[in-house]
Amino acid sequence: MQNTTIKNIVIVGGGTAGWMTATALATVLEGQYQIRVVESDEIGIVGVGEATIPMIQRFNQVVGIDENEFLRETQGTFKLAIEFVNWGRQGDRYMHGFGTIGQDFGSLRFDQYWQHMRKLGKADNLAAYSITRMMGKANKFMPARQDMSNSPLHQIAHAYHFDASLYARYLRKIAESRGAMRTEGKIVSVSQREADGFVDAIVLENGERIAGDLFIDCSGFRGLLIEQTLHTGYEDWSHWLPCDRAQAVPCESAPELLPYTRATAHRAGWQWRIPLQHRIGNGHVYCSQYVSDDEAASVLLSNLDGKPLADPRVIKFKTGMRNKTWNKNVVAIGLSSGFLEPLESTSIHLIQSAIARLIDFFPDQSFNAVDIAEYNRQSRFEYERIRDFVILHYKLNQRDDSEFWKACAAMPVPDSLQHKIDLFRASGRLLRVDNELFTEVAWLQVFEGQNLIPERLHPLVNLQTGADTMEYLDSVREVVQKCVAIMPGHAAYIAQHCKARS
Numbered sequence: 001m002q003n004t005t006i007k008n009i010v011i012v013g014g015g016t017a018g019w020m021t022a023t024a025l026a027t028v029l030e031g032q033y034q035i036r037v038v039e040s041d042e043i044g045i046v047g048v049g050e051a052t053i054p055m056i057q058r059f060n061q062v063v064g065i066d067e068n069e070f071l072r073e074t075q076g077t078f079k080l081a082i083e084f085v086n087w088g089r090q091g092d093r094y095m096h097g098f099g100t101i102g103q104d105f106g107s108l109r110f111d112q113y114w115q116h117m118r119k120l121g122k123a124d125n126l127a128a129y130s131i132t133r134m135m136g137k138a139n140k141f142m143p144a145r146q147d148m149s150n151s152p153l154h155q156i157a158h159a160y161h162f163d164a165s166l167y168a169r170y171l172r173k174i175a176e177s178r179g180a181m182r183t184e185g186k187i188v189s190v191s192q193r194e195a196d197g198f199v200d201a202i203v204l205e206n207g208e209r210i211a212g213d214l215f216i217d218c219s220g221f222r223g224l225l226i227e228q229t230l231h232t233g234y235e236d237w238s239h240w241l242p243c244d245r246a247q248a249v250p251c252e253s254a255p256e257l258l259p260y261t262r263a264t265a266h267r268a269g270w271q272w273r274i275p276l277q278h279r280i281g282n283g284h285v286y287c288s289q290y291v292s293d294d295e296a297a298s299v300l301l302s303n304l305d306g307k308p309l310a311d312p313r314v315i316k317f318k319t320g321m322r323n324k325t326w327n328k329n330v331v332a333i334g335l336s337s338g339f340l341e342p343l344e345s346t347s348i349h350l351i352q353s354a355i356a357r358l359i360d361f362f363p364d365q366s367f368n369a370v371d372i373a374e375y376n377r378q379s380r381f382e383y384e385r386i387r388d389f390v391i392l393h394y395k396l397n398q399r400d401d402s403e404f405w406k407a408c409a410a411m412p413v414p415d416s417l418q419h420k421i422d423l424f425r426a427s428g429r430l431l432r433v434d435n436e437l438f439t440e441v442a443w444l445q446v447f448e449g450q451n452l453i454p455e456r457l458h459p460l461v462n463l464q465t466g467a468d469t470m471e472y473l474d475s476v477r478e479v480v481q482k483c484v485a486i487m488p489g490h491a492a493y494i495a496q497h498c499k500a501r502s
Contacts, residue, residue, distance in 0.1 A: 328367070
């Protein structure tokens with residue numbers, strides 16, 4: 001039987017996407033394939049993806065990363081939630097916390113009982129029933145207790161904030177220790193096979209020709225292979241997500257090391273705040289149709305916790321995705337595959353899930369068209385569902401202080417999103433389709449945090465008496481409070497377990 005196994009994998013571009021890919025493939029493929037990362041020190045990386053979601057723990061487990069070592073090496077901190085400020089109305093604040101809220105009771109989910117008691121004016125704020133949100137408010141941290149399955153301590157879910165450039169450097173060491181090779185150089189041309197247009201080699205500025213069987217495009221917004229070479233095409237979603245620029249700047253640390261990201265809405269966009277051990281990462285995402293670069297920079301700089309450590313750096317983007325993220329023998333991973341603004345910290349997750357999907361559909365030399373089509377279908381589904389969740393934050397605003405926010409509230413949204421809004425508004429129902437990334441609890445927190453109140457509730461909520469329901473809610477709240485009270489502070493936990501070597 002003819003051996004159709006591919007041998008050479010070429011990753012074009014380093015950064016987070018390139019070195020995550022190299023690390024995962026070097027680990028999973030166990031040295032049976034040649035893996036080469038081609039990057040140039042002269043080409044900068046975007047490097048703003050410093051906040052993550054809990055799924056990154058799966059990546060760390062697969063590649064054998066020790067959590068404490070990883071946080072020491074990347075100046076990392078823990079993340080329990082994202083706090084949203086001014087997204088419903090000006091002055092509103094809410095958190096999208098990780099993990100669960102409440103516990104199952106009777107035949108319905110917790111939120112239906114909570115909504116019922118809230119309508120009667122008896123329930124506490126939703127946050128009171130979420131251990132991660134209460135930990136965030138108290139600036140506490142501890143990892144989940146796997147030995148306490150009946151306790152909220154078992155339900156703690158966390159992610160990380162870290163320095164993206166340090167993360168890439170850390171992953172590079174791991175990847176190279178497992179056989180991945182790095183080649184320094186700028187790519188000046190790409191060679192394609194005449195018969196089918198597949199990429200067969202890249203050529204560097206010094207004349208070196210690097211051949212490969214599978215090429216992974218981690219070249220960022222440029223899309224050197226997926227777009228500039230294969231002309232795959234791009235689907236523009238800026239009519240739903242009109243922000244098209246960001247300015248990023250680090251600043252000095254604040255006295256408190258908060259265990260959550262903050263997203264503060266401004267006149268024509270929003271500002272991120274990501275606390276690291278050695279600094280705070282900040283950025284202003286905005287729509288250039290409504291605000292100038294100079295004004296955006298002024299807004300950013302006037303809302304920092306400390307002295308800026310650099311000048312703001314402008315990043316231009318267009319929200320959307322490639323028509324195909326796998327075309328011929330090129331797979332686009334990271335910004336080369338598409339871009340969704342980092343409002344829900346999904347950038348690194350999209351890298352991670354693309355790598356996992358590539359491993360699931362790993363090709364031989366035939367590059368089976370059916371496999372590639374399914375890879376692309378799954379990629380599109382993931383992008384579109386995350387897109388909908390990000391759009392939701394804009395659509396549900398009630399602000400009337402700027403034309404930008406009024407336009408966002410009035411815009412038609414994708415049918416898939418409108419259906420979810422309509423279901424919740426009608427009866428408080430939460431819909432998760434085909435294991436999409438964001439759970440019912442995530443949707444609940446944005447709906448509730450941005451003031452969408454159901455007109456009715458599930459009729460079975462009345463099977464429980466009001467007294468029984470309140471006893472249940474009170475017990476959940478009290479247990480959460482007791483659990484949070486015994487936890488160490490976030491900074492204290494880091495100092496004991498994973499303080500960076502300065």
